[in-house]
Amino acid sequence: xxxxxxxxxxxxxxxxxxxxxxxxxxxxxxxxxxxxxxxxxxxxxxxxxxxxxxxxxxxxxxxxxxxxxxxxxxxxxxxxxxxxxxxxxxxxxxxxxxxxxxxxxxxxxxxxxxxxxxxxxxxxxxxxxxxxxxxxxxxxxxxxxxxxxxxxxxxxxxxxxxxxxxxxxxxxxxxxxxxxxxxxxxxxxxxxxxxxxxxxxxxxxxxxxxxxxxxxxxxxxxxxxxxxxxxxxxxxxxxxxxxxxxxxxxxxxxxxxxxxxxxxxxxxxxxxxxxxxxxxxxxxxxxxxxxxxxxxxxxxxxxxxxxxxxxxxxxxxxxxxxxxxxxxxxxxxxxxxxxxxxxxxxxxxxxxxxxxxxxxxxxxxxxxxxxxxxxxxxxxxxxxxxxxxxxxxxxxxxxxxxxxxxxxxxxxxxxxxxxxxxxxxxxxxxxxxxxxxxxxxxxxxxxxxxxxxxxxxxxxxxxxxxxxxxxxxxxxxxxxxxxxxxxxxxxxxxxxxxxxxxxxxxxxxxxxxxxxxxxxxxxxxxxxxxxxxxxxxxxxxxxxxxxxxxxxxxxxxxxxxxxxxxxxxxxxx
Numbered sequence: 001x002x003x004x005x006x007x008x009x010x011x012x013x014x015x016x017x018x019x020x021x022x023x024x025x026x027x028x029x030x031x032x033x034x035x036x037x038x039x040x041x042x043x044x045x046x047x048x049x050x051x052x053x054x055x056x057x058x059x060x061x062x063x064x065x066x067x068x069x070x071x072x073x074x075x076x077x078x079x080x081x082x083x084x085x086x087x088x089x090x091x092x093x094x095x096x097x098x099x100x101x102x103x104x105x106x107x108x109x110x111x112x113x114x115x116x117x118x119x120x121x122x123x124x125x126x127x128x129x130x131x132x133x134x135x136x137x138x139x140x141x142x143x144x145x146x147x148x149x150x151x152x153x154x155x156x157x158x159x160x161x162x163x164x165x166x167x168x169x170x171x172x173x174x175x176x177x178x179x180x181x182x183x184x185x186x187x188x189x190x191x192x193x194x195x196x197x198x199x200x201x202x203x204x205x206x207x208x209x210x211x212x213x214x215x216x217x218x219x220x221x222x223x224x225x226x227x228x229x230x231x232x233x234x235x236x237x238x239x240x241x242x243x244x245x246x247x248x249x250x251x252x253x254x255x256x257x258x259x260x261x262x263x264x265x266x267x268x269x270x271x272x273x274x275x276x277x278x279x280x281x282x283x284x285x286x287x288x289x290x291x292x293x294x295x296x297x298x299x300x301x302x303x304x305x306x307x308x309x310x311x312x313x314x315x316x317x318x319x320x321x322x323x324x325x326x327x328x329x330x331x332x333x334x335x336x337x338x339x340x341x342x343x344x345x346x347x348x349x350x351x352x353x354x355x356x357x358x359x360x361x362x363x364x365x366x367x368x369x370x371x372x373x374x375x376x377x378x379x380x381x382x383x384x385x386x387x388x389x390x391x392x393x394x395x396x397x398x399x400x401x402x403x404x405x406x407x408x409x410x411x412x413x414x415x416x417x418x419x420x421x422x423x424x425x426x427x428x429x430x431x432x433x434x435x436x437x438x439x440x441x442x443x444x445x446x447x448x449x450x451x452x453x454x455x456x457x458x459x460x461x462x463x464x465x466x467x468x469x470x471x472x473x474x475x476x477x478x479x480x481x482x483x484x485x486x487x488x489x490x491x492x493x494x495x496x497x498x499x500x501x502x503x504x505x506x507x508x509x510x511x512x513x514x515x516x517x518x519x520x521x522x523x524x525x526x527x528x529x530x531x532x533x534x535x536x537x538x539x540x541x542x543x544x545x546x547x548x549x550x551x552x553x554x555x556x557x558x559x560x561x562x563x564x565x566x567x568x569x570x571x572x573x
Contacts, residue, residue, distance in 0.1 A: 030204055034197040041193055064168040066110040070126070071161035073103040077133070078154045086414070100134045103157075110164075119167070122160045129153045219251055226258070353476045357469060364465040371458040374451055381448050388444065392437035395430045402427035 077099040084092040107130060111123040133153050215238045222236050236248040402423045409420035 031201045034200055038190075038193050038197050042190055061172070063110055063114050064165055064172070066106055066113070067161050067164040067168060070103060070106045070110070071158055071165070073099060073106060074154055074157040074161065077103060097134065100130060104130045104134075114164075119164060122164060126157055126160050129157050215245075215248065219248060222251065350476060350480065357473065357476070360465055360469045364462060364469070367458055367462045367465060371455060371462065374455045374458060378448065378451050378455070381444055381451065385441065385444050385448075388437050388440045392434060392441070395433035395437060399427055399430040399434070402430060 077096060080092060080096045080099055084096060104127065107123055107126050111120065111127075114120070114123070218236055218238070235252040238245045238248040405423035406420055406427070409423060
């Protein structure tokens with residue numbers, strides 16, 4: 001950044017001056033710092049909110065999930081023990097113990113994450129209940145009363161897990177509200193910070209623009225004065241020591257140089273104007289005498305040349321007419337041949353149109369058959385949908401019957417075990433049947449929609465084919481009319497060809513006569529042309545002298561008028 005030390009006139013203090021580039025760079029740096037501060041604050045507040053959400057997800061959500069797993073594992077353990085009471089086996093005992101171990105591991109995991117004192121009491125009770133249940137599992141083989149002792153323990157575990165879930169949900173809701181409040185506060189703070197930064201940036205922009213625009217307006221005003229031809233204004237003074245100061249100094253120097261140039265040009269223009277007027281007066285008399293002689297000679301030469309020009313025009317016209325007649329004869333021959341080909345093409349087109357009509361009629365019949373087939377297929381699809389609904393209703397009724405059978409089998413105890421298995425299989429098959437019926441209904445509905453689109457397309461296609469048949473019939477009529485008109489044109493072209501040949505022969509005879517007359521007129525005009533050329537050269541020289549003198553005089557007057565527009569002295573002097 002360039003800096004210059006300067007003394008201001010009348011200012012006893014030494015000030016630090018910056019270039020225009022430096023001022024703009026300082027303003028941009030300050031605005032960039034404001035943007036950086038605003039971005040940093042935004043990042044800080046957003047990071048804070050993000051950490052709060054992460055804590056909510058990594059802590060409370062995990063505790064809630066573990067409590068849900070404990071509740072599920074407790075119910076699974078109770079279900080396994082109930083199944084064991086109905087049908088004891090060593091494998092079921094092993095499954096109960098494995099479930100008990102998983103439940104104990106879940107309680108230990110949640111106990112290590114949740115540090116709340118009240119929750120720790122719940123976890124301790126849950127651990128003791130799990131150990132008690134593990135001890136009672138081995139007694140299940142001896143007496144069923146042990147199973148009854150596990151029931152309140154299981155219920156207690158379930159209730160504790162539900163309490164923990166409810167508590168964690170409440171905590172998560174509270175934290176969500178806190179995060180929402182924190183988000184609102186953050187937005188409010190960021191709005192105020194952004195407004196403050198915007199106000200500061202606008203103030204800096206206003207100051208910098210004022211420092212630049214004020215000197216520029218002074219320079220623009222002086223430039224407009226010069227544009228209006230006023231060179232009497234004072235020199236521009238710019239207090240700042242930057243590029244605008246250099247521009248003002250250069251502008252003042254340009255105005256001084258322009259003043260000197262215009263003053264010198266004014267003096268020279270006056271001398272040139274006086275000399276041009278004197279030269280114009282001397283050449284005027286000589287020009288008038290030469291003009292009279294040249295006029296007489298030009299009249300003689302013009303008469304001869306006019307005669308030659310008329311003859312040449314007539315010859316050219318006849319030659320052009322002969323050429324045009326020959327072209328007409330050639331074109332009529334080609335046109336006659338083309339009309340023959342056109343007649344053949346029209347005949348072939350008529351045959352093609354008749355074939356197209358027969359094919360389009362066949363397509364129309366096929367479209368009608370296809371539309372009828374689609375209608376019949378739609379009827380069959382409706383029958384399939386009705387049958388599928390009947391199957392779905394039967395499946396739902398079977399599912400209800402199987403459910404009732406399972407309940408009755410459970411009431412029957414040991415005697416209803418086999419029937420319970422059969423009822424479970426029936427329910428499974430009923431469920432599969434219902435799903436298959438739903439899938440069939442979906443597919444049939446899709447087929448029905450596609451059939452609707454096909455039927456619509458068939459109807460539209462039939463209409464288009466019918467329209468096409470009408471259009472082709474009209475085209476066939478038009479082809480017949482064209483064929484008759486081509487035959488008439490061919491006959492007329494043959495007659496025109498014969499007449500054009502006769503005109504060509506007569507134009508050749510007239511052309512030879514005009515060429516002989518042209519030779520005579522050329523010999524007559526050659527004698528006067530030499531005299532006219534000499535006089536024209538002399539007169540042209542005199543005219544150039546007069547013209548140059550007049551142009552020079554006019555240019556001197558225009559230059560004097562232009563210089564007169566500039567105000568070189570103040571009106572006060």
